[in-house]
Amino acid sequence: xxxxxxxxxxxxxxxxxxxxxxxxxxxxxxxxxxxxxxxxxxxxxxxxxxxxxxxxxxxxxxxxxxxxxxxxxxxxxxxxxxxxxxxxxxxxxxxxxxxxxxxxxxxxxxxxxxxx
Amino acid sequence: xxxxxxxxxxxxxxxxxxxxxxxxxxxxxxxxxxxxxxxxxxxxxxxxxxxxxxxxxxxxxxxxxxxxxxxxxxxxxxxxxxxxxxxxxxxxxxxxxxxxxxxxxxxxxxx
Numbered sequence: 104x105x106x107x108x109x110x111x112x113x114x115x116x117x118x119x120x121x122x123x124x125x126x127x128x129x130x131x132x133x134x135x136x137x138x139x140x141x142x143x144x145x146x147x148x149x150x151x152x153x154x155x156x157x158x159x160x161x162x163x164x165x166x167x168x169x170x171x172x173x174x175x176x177x178x179x180x181x182x183x184x185x186x187x188x189x190x191x192x193x194x195x196x197x198x199x200x201x202x203x204x205x206x207x208x209x210x211x212x213x214x215x216x217x218x219x
Numbered sequence: 220x221x222x223x224x225x226x227x228x229x230x231x232x233x234x235x236x237x238x239x240x241x242x243x244x245x246x247x248x249x250x251x252x253x254x255x256x257x258x259x260x261x262x263x264x265x266x267x268x269x270x271x272x273x274x275x276x277x278x279x280x281x282x283x284x285x286x287x288x289x290x291x292x293x294x295x296x297x298x299x300x301x302x303x304x305x306x307x308x309x310x311x312x313x314x315x316x317x318x319x320x321x322x323x324x325x326x327x328x329x330x
Contacts, residue, residue, distance in 0.1 A: 107262070134316070136316070136317070138318075143322070144320075144322060145304075145306055145320025145321055145322055145323055146263065146318070146320045147320070148317035148318065148319065151316055151317065158316075159316065159317065161317075194262050194263075196262070196263075206312065206316070207265045208263075208265065208318060209265070210261075210262025210263045210264065211262050212260075212261055212262055213261075213262055
């Protein structure tokens with residue numbers, strides 16, 4: 104399968120611990136996005152990268168959150184000192200921006216985080 | 220992005236056409252209408268998008284009113300696998316990369 108993959112699929116942690124999620128985009132996709140989704144709500148944008156550059160960050164992304172895409176391929180999202188309010192599904196998406204006007208985002212299956 | 224309004228939930232009989240409405244009365248001239256859906260426990264999936272002309276692909280048809288203030292997504296022959304949350308999003312194609320999801324319409328296909 105050559106879609107977007109995310110690991111782990113599920114993560115349970117205790118409040119105050121740090122967690123890191125990984126996203127592997129579709130090969131050759133130059134844009135990568137992170138979203139967060141809580142129960143009953145649609146996904147909310149967190150941040151996105153073009154190649155290795157982080158171009159936009161939502162105000163939802165507090166100082167405890169950091170995202171990287173060091174070589175313009177996979178990305179990691181780290182949450183430090185987790186809080187119960189961080190419990191959510193974290194979704195990654197990728198797209199290719201070229202000369203065409205359309206930018207379809209392909210989503211991964213998500214990482215479900217539960218903070219106890 | 221223009222705000223979109225959708226019904227919270229809808230039912231449709233299997234094999235019938237599912238018509239999902241979306242209101243986007245404040246849409247601007249350079250904003251497209253996108254539809255994504257999210258099947259339980261999966262990430263969202265692109266369905267279709269359009270600017271002002273009606274569009275059709277292998278998954279669905281999109282009908283946009285002439286004033287562009289509303290649109291309808293049509294799944295012509297709904298199957299049980301079409302049960303999902305459907306999101307209507309208004310977005311420019313350039314200069315605004317994030318998708319702004321609302322709460323969507325939960326479509327249930329009934330056998």
